[in-house]
Amino acid sequence: MRIRTTSTQRTYRYVRLAIIGATVFLAIGVALEVAGGAALPSVSAAYYGPAGPVFVGALSAIALALLGLSGRSLEQGLLDIAAVLALAVAYVPTTIAAGVCEPVLRCVPPEVRATVANNGVAVASVVLLGAISGAILARVQKTASRGVAATIGVIVSLTLGAVVWASTAPEGFFAMAHEVAAVSFFVLIAAVAALAAWRPQSSGRRGAGLRHAYGVVAGGIIVTLVLLVVGIVTGVERTGFPVVFVGESIALALFGVFWVVQTVEFWNDADPGLRE
Template identity: 30%
Template sequence: MSVPANSAVKTYRYLRLAMIAMIGLLVTSLVIEWWNTGPSCLQTSISAYYYTPAQAIFVGILITIGACMVILKGSTEPEDILLNVAGMLAPAVALVPTPGEGTCRSVPATFGDPSANIANNMLALFIIGAPCLVLTAVFVLRSKPELKYLAGLAVAAAVFVGGIVWFFWNREGFDEGAHYTAALAMFICIIIVVIVNAQQYHRKPATASKPSTRNPYAVIAVAMVVAPLLLAAYKWIFGWDHAVLWIEGVLIFLFALFWISQTKELWNEGLREEVGPQQQPGTPDQPSPAYRSTS
């Protein structure tokens, strides 16, 4: 049985659409919980909805999106490394709850033992993650890679080993701080991914997937940097309990907007051909045949 020439592109499409659907599912679950608690009652952060009936969706979506970010190949090596790191951090954001459980929930909370949950879930993640990382290293090293690919492997290993060391060396500190650390690092990686895409899109010659000089990624990147700073400044000046909620919400919305824009751009290409800073504009865009759609 022959493999269709555009099967790789179709796989990219399905993964990308799945991520958009997952974000929509998370938002829908949060809105339902907000509706059930009343319009004036909001948790102080999206992460605090872990302690509400939206918990299963919250945890499942973050793990799913994390897996998708690792699976999807970035168009450039920096983008790929950043997506991998963000994808590795997403399960930690999901499985290590924020210490602040909040007060707005539609049903009485039964918290159980968060520390025991963290111990079980993170240990399982580390046990399964270790052979996955080793297998990845085997695949990478077997192909005699360039330095940039070794750098990506080293970054992934450093994040993974750092998490293990923190988990076993200072469990109390891990339980209290891993969520915030992972969430902040994940969002930083995502913001840099958008900046990298803005740069590459600017260098990309005009094609059917780039019909004009407008750069949607640049707009999203600026918004991702400016909006959280403005919201944080407002909180610092006036005091605002829900600043983190809005910062997270804005970043998730902008990430969804970025993902939709990139999916639209790369619908028929799968991957964007990397364009170096010295490459002359006007060079025809020629993605690898493995990723070119025949439809």
């Protein structure tokens, strides 16, 4: 017997599958660069190499897909904020050790900064226009709530804060913005996974399995970030172990696992975007 589905249901399936696909796309691009002999200090450093377009494109696709999963739950609000952070990770690159960085050890190379400024202004403009449009649509569609207002407020505040930071302290912005956005992104994903593990699940083995999987993702991301910070502070990387690359790779893998679990859980939901 053919199982009938709604257009909304199929759309949300494809959006979640697109996030998984974009994550795999990024992983393959970075893996190919490493296999080609590149000694990447971090996944984010792929921005400067052959996998650069894949890095930016995959994160842009993930950001758009996260925003496409409309809803009014706390989890969705956090994912909307994470989408904006993903854009920051994509278009504001990490620092690299380059000969042009003296007297500092790491920097965003001067020849890249014009590109970052151009893309940053474009991203900030689109995010602010999107926030305004989202507020108008929420009012027209009668879906406005304090949660929606809070999410839009956080997104606008983060965007304007980034603009002010980049304008008043560009060196500090280039030195830290990528790392701040990346860590914040994964913390939000861990928070969403923790909320998913905490909320009631269907009874039986399947529900227990979902709760366990979400808990593993949430705990795994937090432990990975803590160990990453410890590794950097204690100078593990100076021993030759690529602590940042390994940490980012594990966090990225856990992000992919999270969306596999989400896809399985909500595969048959009639209207998964309107869950309160």
